[in-house]
Amino acid sequence: MTTKNPLLWRYATKLFDPDAKVSPEDLQYLVDSLVYSPSSFGLQPWHFLVVSDPHLKAKLKPISWNQPQITDCSHLFVLCARTSMDAAYIERHAAHIAESRSMTSSKTDAYTQMMISNVLGKSEDQRADWMQRQVYIALGFLLSACMHKGIDSCPMEGFDKDKYDEILGLKEQSLTAVVACPVGYRSKSDSAAALKKVRWNESDIVEHL
């Protein structure tokens, strides 16, 4: 794959080779890309599931528009957002920063108050939406990491989020499924792999000012 521009090599894989598995080393690289993804204020309002159990995948397939990628992929990533964030969470994050950087907490107090007033200044709906947006940055990082490792992927919004939350026990952890992303290796019979990538002309969507 390295002979081709990775941006053109990547595509939303329709058929995975069910026998081709991502190695433990590569899987760790993908997990790292999520753990170290940027988020607003570094607050990481997320949680990531990596599903390889065939029984669990089989349970998720019918609530994912029956898409074969769910069961045929090597690993199914489910990127989740927190459903709430309060001052205590933000203070825990600030304490974590202070501890990791051997700072006294007084040094972070003004910053902590700024984060709290920013986050709690949003309505509950805005806050939930904002946390879910951060998960899309992590999705971008995961897809990009796959692309650089020659691993195929297929980001999916098309699944029953309520049922995912129920089956994966997310509600009781104050989490919700945002996007699913099967990863693995394309099947030789995936005709979608050869299709020309379709994008608006750069001159129509990029302006230099």
Next chain:
Amino acid sequence: MTTKNPLLWRYATKLFDPDAKVSPEDLQYLVDSLVYSPSSFGLQPWHFLVVSDPHLKAKLKPISWNQPQITDCSHLFVLCARTSMDAAYIERHAAHIAESRSMTSSKTDAYTQMMISNVLGKSEDQRADWMQRQVYIALGFLLSACMHKGIDSCPMEGFDKDKYDEILGLKEQSLTAVVACPVGYRSKSDSAAALKKVRWNESDIVEHL
């Protein structure tokens, strides 16, 4: 930078070297990462501005919490979302797919109708929000592209979106600014570069099932 894990090398740059400019080749790489970013159904509900004009940057700084990155960066990316999407837009996208892949449009009709019913089935607010989420995937791709090229960046939600829309003439194009991202090269005096990256423990946010 290649001696260090790029994920650890990357950080939200606080001070850019105002004299260090991204080369035209590298800038094209960053633009490509946006143009080829994935989006739901490939609908690309976005528009990207690349600001290098010092006068325009100076106008944007006071409405960006006066953050020095706005004026000191090499290029300021402003990632925008469409504010509306109708059936005509989706049909144009479908026609573009058919044309690019030399298919007759009948082959794409069922897919077109599926996209239309999915997108128009959302409320106006849900649709606007969903388009903005896609922009966060592009942000992830841009940040990741910077990281791989050793280019510094600083994603920002903290700016006055209404005023950005006004100054950049976005409203009349049915667009809105979603995130800003100064890119360039860190100043040697940016003490933030040496700070330990703070993340929740992997075992607390990643579950293997």
